[in-house]
Amino acid sequence: MATTGSPPNVVVEGQITTTHHPEIEADSASDVDSSYSDSDLETYTTSLSDSAFDYQYENGRRYHKFREGQYAFPNDETEQDRLDMHHHMLTIVQKGELHGAPLDAPQQVLDIGTGTGIWAIEMADKYPSAVVIGNDLSPIQPTWVPPNVKFEIDDAESQWTHPDNSFDFVYARYMLGSIADWPKLIGQAYQAIKPGGYLEIFEPSSFILCDDGSLPEDCILRKWNNLFIEAVEKAGRSLVAAPKHKTWMVEAGFVDIHEDIFKLPNSPWPKDKYLKEVGAYHMASFLEALEGLTLRLFTGVLKLSPEECQLMLVDVRKDLKNRNYHTYYDLHRVYGRKPE
Numbered sequence: 147m148a149t150t151g152s153p154p155n156v157v158v159e160g161q162i163t164t165t166h167h168p169e170i171e172a173d174s175a176s177d178v179d180s181s182y183s184d185s186d187l188e189t190y191t192t193s194l195s196d197s198a199f200d201y202q203y204e205n206g207r208r209y210h211k212f213r214e215g216q217y218a219f220p221n222d223e224t225e226q227d228r229l230d231m232h233h234h235m236l237t238i239v240q241k242g243e244l245h246g247a248p249l250d251a252p253q254q255v256l257d258i259g260t261g262t263g264i265w266a267i268e269m270a271d272k273y274p275s276a277v278v279i280g281n282d283l284s285p286i287q288p289t290w291v292p293p294n295v296k297f298e299i300d301d302a303e304s305q306w307t308h309p310d311n312s313f314d315f316v317y318a319r320y321m322l323g324s325i326a327d328w329p330k331l332i333g334q335a336y337q338a339i340k341p342g343g344y345l346e347i348f349e350p351s352s353f354i355l356c357d358d359g360s361l362p363e364d365c366i367l368r369k370w371n372n373l374f375i376e377a378v379e380k381a382g383r384s385l386v387a388a389p390k391h392k393t394w395m396v397e398a399g400f401v402d403i404h405e406d407i408f409k410l411p412n413s414p415w416p417k418d419k420y421l422k423e424v425g426a427y428h429m430a431s432f433l434e435a436l437e438g439l440t441l442r443l444f445t446g447v448l449k450l451s452p453e454e455c456q457l458m459l460v461d462v463r464k465d466l467k468n469r470n471y472h473t474y475y476d477l478h479r480v481y482g483r484k485p486e
Contacts, residue, residue: 170417231431233262267292277294322349329394335398341484356473360471377443380448404481413425415470441455
């Protein structure tokens with residue numbers, strides 16, 4: 147996702163290679179408006195159980211009931227549509243690729259937190275000889291899928307029952323504060339991966355970033371972002387653990403670890419056409435996600451009222467659409483190999 151004409155910065159530290167994608171040049175706002183209108187925009191590895199379909203409803207949104215509280219965001223149809231759009235955006239970020247790890251005809255693939263299952267389905271199409279297993283707390287995956295795809299209701303934070311040395315590739319993407327103990331998860335993945343197989347984690351660091359000082363310190367978008375991080379931390383998880391994944395993978399025993407750090411614009415403010423497209427998709431996804439990201443956490447953890455949250459979100463949406471605010475997040479894609 148490099149800006150046109152600017153090569154990525156590659157840093158080698160011991161066993162870890164990190165590729166920093168370059169700074170983003172902002173598009174000129176002299177000939178356009180400063181904002182965007184709306185038109186611009188308890189089982190382990192089991193079959194589905196009754197409890198998995200026993201949803202919770204809060205503030206007009208639907209949430210998972212199985213192992214309730216471990217994932218703070220909705221699973222209703224509105225969110226499913228957004229997740230599929232978000233998947234498309236992340237594929238664009240990776241120049242059309244589904245992963246970064248150098249796979250060679252994998253036979254067994256595990257997708258942790260599969261969501262709507264769209265990544266697992268596309269992986270099954272890409273590697274027709276592979277069996278792709280997607281697990282999630284919510285049974286929201288489609289029933290008509292390629293014959294080499296299997297979906298399971300499972301809690302990835304519980305003790306894994308997959309046999310040791312059984313997967314060629316284990317993948318986790320956008321868990322977004324749903325993992326309380328990343329070192330434990332990475333360690334269990336190491337046990338389940340075959341020698342020579344890969345683990346890949348693709349996660350954002352949710353510190354909002356701005357390189358040119360265009361985002362005011364007192365703006366509501368920055369305030370919302372800080373409250374979002376605070377609420378998840380008070381719930382015993384983290385939205386900013388992504389930079390630590392490479393170290394935890396080293397500690398688990400992985401080798402040949404590579405990290406790509408992509409810049410994810412929050413709106414179509416970049417001058418580069420490729421990044422502008424990514425920013426447009428992310429703004430649409432972000433605007434759609436805001437209510438789901440906010441309501442349960444801010445009301446249940448920070449004790450704000452639903453009305454306070456909705457009033458805040460009115461101004462947050464305005465800030466997100468403001469093309470004079472050149473904000474982005476860092477996306478960390480880290481993969482490593484289990485030694486032969």
